[in-house]
Amino acid sequence: MVFLQKQFYPLCIIFPMTMNTTSPKVQLLYDFCKTTFSNSGLSSSASSQSIQILCSLLDTFTPADVGLKEENPIDDEGHGRVARCTQPITYLHIHECDGFTCLPFQAFYASFYRVHKMCIFCFPTSSVIPLHDHPEMTVFSKVLYGSLHVKSYDWIEPTCIRESTEPGCPQVRLARLVMDKVFTAPCRTSVLYPKSGGNLHCFTAVSPCAVLDVLAPPYREDLGRKCTYYIDYPFSTSGNGAQISNGKEEDYAWLAETETPDDLYMQPGVYVGPPIQV
Numbered sequence: 721m722v723f724l725q726k727q728f729y730p731l732c733i734i735f736p737m738t739m740n741t742t743s744p745k746v747q748l749l750y751d752f753c754k755t756t757f758s759n760s761g762l763s764s765s766a767s768s769q770s771i772q773i774l775c776s777l778l779d780t781f782t783p784a785d786v787g788l789k790e791e792n793p794i795d796d797e798g799h800g801r802v803a804r805c806t807q808p809i810t811y812l813h814i815h816e817c818d819g820f821t822c823l824p825f826q827a828f829y830a831s832f833y834r835v836h837k838m839c840i841f842c843f844p845t846s847s848v849i850p851l852h853d854h855p856e857m858t859v860f861s862k863v864l865y866g867s868l869h870v871k872s873y874d875w876i877e878p879t880c881i882r883e884s885t886e887p888g889c890p891q892v893r894l895a896r897l898v899m900d901k902v903f904t905a906p907c908r909t910s911v912l913y914p915k916s917g918g919n920l921h922c923f924t925a926v927s928p929c930a931v932l933d934v935l936a937p938p939y940r941e942d943l944g945r946k947c948t949y950y951i952d953y954p955f956s957t958s959g960n961g962a963q964i965s966n967g968k969e970e971d972y973a974w975l976a977e978t979e980t981p982d983d984l985y986m987q988p989g990v991y992v993g994p995p996i997q998v
Contacts, residue, residue, distance in 0.1 A: 743997075744785065744993075745780065746814065747997060749777060749778070749781075756774065774860060774909075775911065778932070778934070779909050782906075786812075786814070786932065786991070786994075787992040787993030788840070788865065788993070808986050809841055809842065809847050812839050812989045812990065814991045814993070840864070841933075842928070844925060846924070848922065848924045850950075850984065851871070851950045851975070852948065853920045853950070854919050856945055859936075861910045861931055861933050862932045863903045866904070866926070866930065867902050867925075868924070868929045869925075870902075871899065871921065871924075872897075872920060872922070873896060873919075873975065874896055874916055874917070874919055875893065882894075890976040890977060892958055894975075895920065895952075895972065895975050898918035949977070949981060950975040950978060952974070953974045954974075955973060957974060
């Protein structure tokens, strides 16, 4: 498959001859997403080849392609670890459009956003976007610079739920660990799907880093695409009677819904990369 090859493909090979491959990469990304995604996510004409092409394009992105430097200019030079942990995650708005969203995690601060956008999040060292889901979404994630730890889960089917007998303890649902690793740029684009690929994930910045996401479709609560946060608990805490068909206990966890974290600290930034021509 194209996106699994070790070398990058020239844009003239990745894209049809009808597309202007001399355009900025962010423009190519917009143009390709516009033809690939519909308001409900992947269009009926989207194929595995389209997904591979999009991954191949995202694989070629560097910080310079979106106006960023190799290291986050807002990060902590001259500050200690405690100061770094209290610095906000910065989001950079690029563009709005119908049918898809290029952004890192718009739902966390919905008051800053309208419906469809392209944007980037820049993480200072040790900052965290907590465990959350992407209902009925396909999400492409590309680390542009730095190192990012990703921990992700998928729900177990059929659904396995445990009700707590302790007052005030939340209901938990069984999930399978999909990924628990560090991505360091340059690295491949990762993809999650509505029911596979690690649809629930948590991001932790190992170093200053930036992530560009393509969400299709974006969060929209009135259509059932609400961003929900979770806390994960070891399988042993509620595992009595649960059936594990594959793997070991450490490959599973119980997830409990929680409120939007109070310590999710973000600020808007200014995008200085190539503008999108609609």
